[in-house]
Amino acid sequence: MNLEDIAKLSRVSRSTVSRVINDDPNVRESTRQRVQEVIRQMNFQPNLAARSLAAGKTKVIGLVIPMGVSTMFTDPYFPMLIKGVSAACNANDYSVMLWLAEPEYERRTINQVLHNGMIDGVVVASVLMDDLIVQALVRSNMPFVLIGRHPTMAQVSYVDVDNRGSSRQLIQHLIGLGYRRIATITGAQNMIAGSDRLLGYMEGLSQNGIPIEMELIVPGNFSEEGGYAAMQKLLPHRPQAVFVASDTMAVGALRAIQQTGLTVPDEIALAGFDDMPFAEHLSPPLTTVYQPVHETGMRAAETLFDLLADPESGPIHVTMPTEIVIRQSSGAGPSSAAGLPNP
Amino acid sequence: MNLEDIAKLSRVSRSTVSRVINDDPNVRESTRQRVQEVIRQMNFQPNLAARSLAAGKTKVIGLVIPMGVSTMFTDPYFPMLIKGVSAACNANDYSVMLWLAEPEYERRTINQVLHNGMIDGVVVASVLMDDLIVQALVRSNMPFVLIGRHPTMAQVSYVDVDNRGSSRQLIQHLIGLGYRRIATITGAQNMIAGSDRLLGYMEGLSQNGIPIEMELIVPGNFSEEGGYAAMQKLLPHRPQAVFVASDTMAVGALRAIQQTGLTVPDEIALAGFDDMPFAEHLSPPLTTVYQPVHETGMRAAETLFDLLADPESGPIHVTMPTEIVIRQSSGAGPSSAAGLPNP
DNA sequence: CTGAAAGCGCTTACAG
DNA sequence: CTGAAAGCGCTTACAG
Numbered sequence: 001m002n003l004e005d006i007a008k009l010s011r012v013s014r015s016t017v018s019r020v021i022n023d024d025p026n027v028r029e030s031t032r033q034r035v036q037e038v039i040r041q042m043n044f045q046p047n048l049a050a051r052s053l054a055a056g057k058t059k060v061i062g063l064v065i066p067m068g069v070s071t072m073f074t075d076p077y078f079p080m081l082i083k084g085v086s087a088a089c090n091a092n093d094y095s096v097m098l099w100l101a102e103p104e105y106e107r108r109t110i111n112q113v114l115h116n117g118m119i120d121g122v123v124v125a126s127v128l129m130d131d132l133i134v135q136a137l138v139r140s141n142m143p144f145v146l147i148g149r150h151p152t153m154a155q156v157s158y159v160d161v162d163n164r165g166s167s168r169q170l171i172q173h174l175i176g177l178g179y180r181r182i183a184t185i186t187g188a189q190n191m192i193a194g195s196d197r198l199l200g201y202m203e204g205l206s207q208n209g210i211p212i213e214m215e216l217i218v219p220g221n222f223s224e225e226g227g228y229a230a231m232q233k234l235l236p237h238r239p240q241a242v243f244v245a246s247d248t249m250a251v252g253a254l255r256a257i258q259q260t261g262l263t264v265p266d267e268i269a270l271a272g273f274d275d276m277p278f279a280e281h282l283s284p285p286l287t288t289v290y291q292p293v294h295e296t297g298m299r300a301a302e303t304l305f306d307l308l309a310d311p312e313s314g315p316i317h318v319t320m321p322t323e324i325v326i327r328q329s330s331g332a333g334p335s336s337a338a339g340l341p342n343p
Numbered sequence: 344m345n346l347e348d349i350a351k352l353s354r355v356s357r358s359t360v361s362r363v364i365n366d367d368p369n370v371r372e373s374t375r376q377r378v379q380e381v382i383r384q385m386n387f388q389p390n391l392a393a394r395s396l397a398a399g400k401t402k403v404i405g406l407v408i409p410m411g412v413s414t415m416f417t418d419p420y421f422p423m424l425i426k427g428v429s430a431a432c433n434a435n436d437y438s439v440m441l442w443l444a445e446p447e448y449e450r451r452t453i454n455q456v457l458h459n460g461m462i463d464g465v466v467v468a469s470v471l472m473d474d475l476i477v478q479a480l481v482r483s484n485m486p487f488v489l490i491g492r493h494p495t496m497a498q499v500s501y502v503d504v505d506n507r508g509s510s511r512q513l514i515q516h517l518i519g520l521g522y523r524r525i526a527t528i529t530g531a532q533n534m535i536a537g538s539d540r541l542l543g544y545m546e547g548l549s550q551n552g553i554p555i556e557m558e559l560i561v562p563g564n565f566s567e568e569g570g571y572a573a574m575q576k577l578l579p580h581r582p583q584a585v586f587v588a589s590d591t592m593a594v595g596a597l598r599a600i601q602q603t604g605l606t607v608p609d610e611i612a613l614a615g616f617d618d619m620p621f622a623e624h625l626s627p628p629l630t631t632v633y634q635p636v637h638e639t640g641m642r643a644a645e646t647l648f649d650l651l652a653d654p655e656s657g658p659i660h661v662t663m664p665t666e667i668v669i670r671q672s673s674g675a676g677p678s679s680a681a682g683l684p685n686p
Numbered sequence: 687c688t689g690a691a692a693g694c695g696c697t698t699a700c701a702g
Numbered sequence: 703c704t705g706a707a708a709g710c711g712c713t714t715a716c717a718g
Contacts, residue, residue, distance in 0.1 A: 002710095002711055002712080003711065003712060003713095004711080012688075012689085013688065013689045013690075014689085014690095014711090014712080014713095015688070015689055015690080015691095015713080015714080016687085016688060016689075018712070018713060018714085019687095019688090019713095019714095021712095022713080026687060026688085027687070027688085028687055028688090031687080031688085043454065043458075044458075045454050045455065045457075045458030045459060045460075046711080046712070047396070047458075047459070047460035047710085047711050047712070048392075048459040048460050048461040048712095049391075049392045049393075049395035049396045049401065049460045049461055049710085049711080049712085050392075050396050050460070050694090050710070050711030050712035050713090051711080051712055051713075052392035052694090052712085053390070053392045053393050053396055053693095053694045053695065053696085053710090053711080053712070053713090054693075054694055054711075054712040054713040054714080055694085055712075055713050055714085056694075056713090058392065060440070060461070063441075067426070075419075076418075076419075078422060079419075079421060079422050082425075082441070082443070083410075083443055086441065086442075086443040086445075087443075087445065090443075090445060090451075090452075095440060095442070095455060095459070095461075096440070096441050097403075097438060097439070097440050097441070098406075098425070098429065098439050098440070098441040099429075099438070100425070100426055100429040100430075100433075102429075102430065102433060108433075109433075111386065111388050112388065112438060114388075115386075115387075115388030115390075116388060116390070116391040116438070117390035117391050117392045117393070117695085118391040118392055118403070118438075118461070224624070251624075255624070277567075281567070281594075281598070345694095345695055345696080346695065346696060346697095347695080355704075355705085356704065356705045356706075357695090357696080357697095357705085357706095358697080358698080358704070358705055358706080358707095359703085359704060359705075361696070361697060361698085362697095362698095362703095362704090364696095365697080369703060369704085370703070370704085371703055371704090374703080374704085389695080389696070390694085390695050390696070391696095392694085392695080392696090393694070393695030393696035393697090393710090394695080394696055394697075395696085395710090396694090396695080396696070396697090396709095396710045396711065396712085397695075397696040397697040397698080397709075397710055398696075398697050398698085398710085399697090399710075460711085687718105688717105688718085689716105689717090689718090690716095690717090690718105691714100691715100691716090691717105692713105692714090692715090692716100693712100693713090693714095693715105694711105694712085694713085695710105696709100696710085697708105697709090697710085698707100698708090698709095699707100699708090700705105700706095700707090700708100701704105701705090701706090701707105702703105702704085702705090702706105
């Protein structure tokens with residue numbers, strides 16, 4: 001069943017059927033209806049490969065997720081992101097081709113993405129600061145949008161959440177409660193979100209005149225185990241509050257705290273980032289930052305569609321709104337007993 | 344940059360370049376090397392769309408995940424599955440096109456999958472017993488393999504884990520510890536895994552001559568909240584042990600138990616299914632069934648490749664091995680042995 | 687508003 | 703072992 005068949009059945013030429021399918025206005029209304037009826041009855045779907053070859057576009061976008069940081073794939077961030085992208089595609093008649101870019105296939109993946117002639121553009125979950133794929137994309141003429149801003153190149157389009165600003169806000173909230181000795185467990189610093197959240201932490205302190213102490217900054221690598229180990233290093237320094245750069249790490253951090261018999265938030269306050277589904281079920285429920293992951297995925301895809309529709313529309317930068325979610329883990333301020341600087 | 348260009352640079356015809364790319368043995372070794380060198384230098388990638396159109400195959404497979412049960416998308420099952428499929432594709436020079444089949448687009452998704460001419464075959468995460476997409480696939484001539492067995496049609500290929508057998512084994516283990524009054528919180532019964540795990544539970548009891556009591560079987564719908572609510576209904580009936588058909592539900596069930604002040608496993612034993620990453624971090628660590636999700640995804644893709652290579656190889660049925668994982672939540676037997684902390 | 691024809695970049699009998 | 707040519711199913715100037 002192809003264009004030719006539909007043409008015969010509708011008593012028009014192949015060209016006209018093609019015009020109907022592509023919503024070309026230059027078709028008489030009665031003709032259009034006749035052809036559409038045949039298409040419907042035959043349950044006809046134009047062959048994408050042929051279409052792609054002839055028109056140079058496919059209505060398919062690529063979604064690239066660098067898997068170097070595979071720890072992140074066990075929490076719901078990427079699934080939600082994928083779902084968002086997929087939902088936007090469904091709603092706009094696009095399909096999505098998925099590349100989980102494992103490091104060992106990185107080089108080949110890049111080539112596939114750029115040259116396979118099967119996609120119109122690509123959305124890249126740009127977690128790493130120096131992603132090879134991003135560099136290659138910039139040099140190519142493949143339209144793309146990043147999820148996560150690019151640290152240096154202003155000409156690339158991206159959709160991001162305000163990691164830095166909302167981290168700063170969260171620190172501000174903790175300071176407002178009276179905490180002064182505030183530590184942080186950071187995410188991987190070669191990841192944009194990790195870097196921005198740390199920056200937000202430092203800004204929050206410094207805009208309140210609180211000196212930054214390096215011993216209160218411990219790397220946690222975005223994993224549950226990393227959070228656990230980091231908190232163990234942190235505890236001897238007796239922070240009043242700890243800002244953990246992801247909820248997943250916060251789970252590990254909480255485990256480390258509770259193992260020593262300390263209580264949250266009375267003896268040490270805790271805050272996370274992401275507002276993952278499990279955050280409100282922890283005990284105590286976790287203060288954190290909500291980021292709209294699903295919407296971010298959708299928006300990234302939609303931004304790409306815009307770019308595809310009008311390539312001149314230049315670099316588009318979108319920042320999705322976040323929201324501080326106050327729960328019990330951040331407590332009501334320092335107790336007299338805890339947090340005295342120094343052992 | 345296309346076949347023609349490569350042909351010119353290598354001083355051969357387009358046909359020969361094509362043969363080199365497709366590993367046709369009918370090429371003189373020296374010619375092959377010359378052409379390959381040019382391809383490498385030019386970083387040439389054949390256009391998939393053209394290839395697809397000419398050859399009738401694309402080296403792309405579809406991966407369809409019905410999202411009716413979107414609660415399941417927040418735990419790592421689907422991510423791991425996707426990752427497995429993707430890994431197998433990377434290793435075999437295939438790409439994957441992802442369809443998250445949201446119910447509202449179901450009809451259209453099916454058409455896209457079947458007729459878009461962009462994929463050679465499809466892997467379907469066949470969670471529902473009566474999936475429309477499966478029915479359509481059976482009627483079409485698109486090669487496919489299901490993840491999860493099909494309840495009625497023996498002619499379809501699938502890769503599944505032994506939900507029924509391993510549930511039975513787990514029940515056997517509980518009985519071996521001395522528990523008799525064993526309840527279950529079931530998964531959705533329109534899902535194959537949900538149904539099979541319940542069957543395994545019943546078999547386990549009946550092969551030990553323990554009568555099945557309907558009040559000890561409560562539906563939990565595979566969600567954390569469902570597990571919580573189900574356990575609340577179950578507690579008044581005072582089961583000695585509860586087999587929860589997923590770890591995610593077990594988290595909710597545990598919450599419900601602990602809210603009443605009862606302790607696990609001393610006053611009530613608990614077991615889950617899936618061995619999700621968080622299972623060993625619960626307190627107490629959860630006895631459960633490990634299933635190799637990543638490997639299942641890989642195997643499904645590989646099975647599809649086999650089917651594609653030899654369409655006559657008939658329906659292929661693979662059952663992946665599972666493993667009972669004994670942790671502390673199942674305890675050491677009913678209350679007489681209570682009070683002893685873990686090893 | 688419509689059709690005939692060229693062309694997108696490949697593969698694959700066919701002939702040599 | 704290699705090349706010339708047809709053809710895969712579309713789109714899109716071009717001509718009318």
